[in-house]
Amino acid sequence: MKYQSTRGRAPILGFEETVLAGLARDGGLYVPTELPHLDAGTLADLRGRSYEDVALRVMLPFTDLDETRLGDMIEAAYAGFGHAARAPLVQIDADQWLLELFHGPTLAFKDFAMQFIGQVFQDAMKRRGDRLTIVGATSGDTGSAAIEAFRGLDNVECFILLPEGRVSEVQRRQMTTPTEPNVHAIAVDGDFDDCQALVKAMFNDHAFRDRVNLTAVNSINWARVLAQSVYYVSSAVALGAPERSVSYTVPTGNFGDIFAGDLARRMGVPIDRLVIATNRNDILHRTMETGEHRKEGVAPTISPSMDIQVSSNFERALFRAYDEDGNAVAQLMEELSSEGGFSISQGAMGALREVYRSGCASEEETAATIRSIYARTGEVLCPHTAVGVKVATEHRGETPMVTLATAHPAKFPDAVEAATGSRPALPPRMADLFERPERITTVPNALDALKTLIEETLF
Numbered sequence: 001m002k003y004q005s006t007r008g009r010a011p012i013l014g015f016e017e018t019v020l021a022g023l024a025r026d027g028g029l030y031v032p033t034e035l036p037h038l039d040a041g042t043l044a045d046l047r048g049r050s051y052e053d054v055a056l057r058v059m060l061p062f063t064d065l066d067e068t069r070l071g072d073m074i075e076a077a078y079a080g081f082g083h084a085a086r087a088p089l090v091q092i093d094a095d096q097w098l099l100e101l102f103h104g105p106t107l108a109f110k111d112f113a114m115q116f117i118g119q120v121f122q123d124a125m126k127r128r129g130d131r132l133t134i135v136g137a138t139s140g141d142t143g144s145a146a147i148e149a150f151r152g153l154d155n156v157e158c159f160i161l162l163p164e165g166r167v168s169e170v171q172r173r174q175m176t177t178p179t180e181p182n183v184h185a186i187a188v189d190g191d192f193d194d195c196q197a198l199v200k201a202m203f204n205d206h207a208f209r210d211r212v213n214l215t216a217v218n219s220i221n222w223a224r225v226l227a228q229s230v231y232y233v234s235s236a237v238a239l240g241a242p243e244r245s246v247s248y249t250v251p252t253g254n255f256g257d258i259f260a261g262d263l264a265r266r267m268g269v270p271i272d273r274l275v276i277a278t279n280r281n282d283i284l285h286r287t288m289e290t291g292e293h294r295k296e297g298v299a300p301t302i303s304p305s306m307d308i309q310v311s312s313n314f315e316r317a318l319f320r321a322y323d324e325d326g327n328a329v330a331q332l333m334e335e336l337s338s339e340g341g342f343s344i345s346q347g348a349m350g351a352l353r354e355v356y357r358s359g360c361a362s363e364e365e366t367a368a369t370i371r372s373i374y375a376r377t378g379e380v381l382c383p384h385t386a387v388g389v390k391v392a393t394e395h396r397g398e399t400p401m402v403t404l405a406t407a408h409p410a411k412f413p414d415a416v417e418a419a420t421g422s423r424p425a426l427p428p429r430m431a432d433l434f435e436r437p438e439r440i441t442t443v444p445n446a447l448d449a450l451k452t453l454i455e456e457t458l459f
C-alpha cells in the first residue's frame, strides 16, 4: 500500500514510513492511494469474530507487515482493555445504540489507536536501532493515551502539549502523574488550536524535524485513522451488516474519528448516515450548512476535548471532495492560515454532503441529554457522548443509529454530577489519581521556547 499527501507535493511513502513521518513534508496529511474492499462475504464472515480478528482483517492490506507480526501487535495492543468485546454496543432505545469506546487504559477512544501505534513504533525502532521524538497536541484525551502508550519505552521521548486550564482535572492528572522520565506534559498558554499549530510548525521546520526524528500521534498520523476504522466494521457487522445498513453519529473535533467512519464506508461497510456532532465550537456544522469554513475563537465547554476550531482531518475529507486535487487543497489551507477561512466550491460541498450530515449541541442541551438518558436508561454519558446522542436523536432514520461513546463519564465528573446529581467513580486502578504528585512544565505559546525545551531535554 502506498500513501500520498493531501497537498500533492511530498514523496509517496509505504506504510511504515508514513506512520513514522506523521505529517507529510509539504504540510499535508497522508492518505492511501487506493483502498482495499471488504466484500459482502468478508463482512458476513467477520460477524461473531473477536475484535482482534476484525482488526487484523481490516488493517492488514494497509500495512507492509507480515500477518503474524501484525496479529501479535494487535493482540498486545488490546490485551489491557477492560472489556472482552473491546468496543461493546449498548442499546439505549429501539433504534439507538452507544458504541462504548472507553474500556482502554485511559478511558477514551484514543486508546484503540494509540496502543496499536505504540506497538508499531516499538517494532520499527527496534529493527532500525533508532530513537523517535513524539510531539503531540491534546485537548485532554490524546495526551493521556499517548503518555500511557509510550511511558517507559527506551527508544521514544514523548512531549504532549496541553492547553493550560482547559482540560478536566482527571485528564490533566493522567498526563502529569506518570513518573517515567521519557514522557513530558507541557502546559501551553493557549487553546488546543495553538497547541496543534505549534506541533505542525515543528513538522514544517525540516531541520528540526530531522534533527530530533520527529513523529506525530495526533490523528494527522494515518495509523490513528486506520486503527479507529476497525470499530465501525466490528459494530456494523454486529448490527447486521452487510445485509443491514447502519448509521453513526460521531462527537467531532479534529475530524479523525468520523473520517475513520468514512474510510470504513468506502471500504464497503454499508453506512447509511454519518453525522458530525459538534459542541458550540461548531465550525464543522456551520461549514456543512453554509459552505463557508471560517475559524472563530475556541470557546471553553463542558465537552473540552471537542473545543477545536482548526479541524485537521477535514483536510482529508476536502482532498476527496476536490477529486484528490492536492493543489486545490494546498490553496485552501493557505487561505485558512492567512485569512482565517475559505469558501468551498459547490461541487466539493455536494460531495461532502453526500457523505456527511451534521448537527450541534449547546451547553444546556448537552447537560439535558446527560440528565434525560440517565433518567430513562440508567446509562451515564460523558459530555462528548451526550453531544453525539443529542444530534443522533435528530438524525434518526430507517437504520440503527449508533453514537460513538468516546470517553468514560468519570473523566468529566463535574459536568456529569451537575447534570445527574451523582458523581461517576474512576475505576479502582485509578482510585489514587488525586493523591499522586504531578509533574508539568509551563511554556508560553512560542515555537522557539518549545523547540529549545525539547532539544535541551533530548541532547
Ligand SMILES: Cc1ncc(COP(=O)(O)O)c(C=O)c1O
Binding pocket: 108, 140, 141, 142, 219, 251, 252, 253, 254, 255, 256, 257, 258, 305, 306, 384, 385, 406, 407
Ligand atoms: C472524548 C472525545 N470525544 C470526541 C472527540 C473528537 O474526536 P475527533 O477529534 O476525532 O473528531 C475527542 C477528541 O478527539 C475526544 O477526546
Ligand SMILES: N[C@@H](CCOP(=O)(O)O)C(=O)O
Binding pocket: 137, 138, 139, 140, 141, 142, 143, 217, 218, 219, 220, 253, 254, 256, 305, 306, 312
Ligand atoms: N480531542 C483530542 C484532540 C486531538 O485530536 P486527535 O484525535 O487528532 O489526536 C484530545 O483529546 O486530545
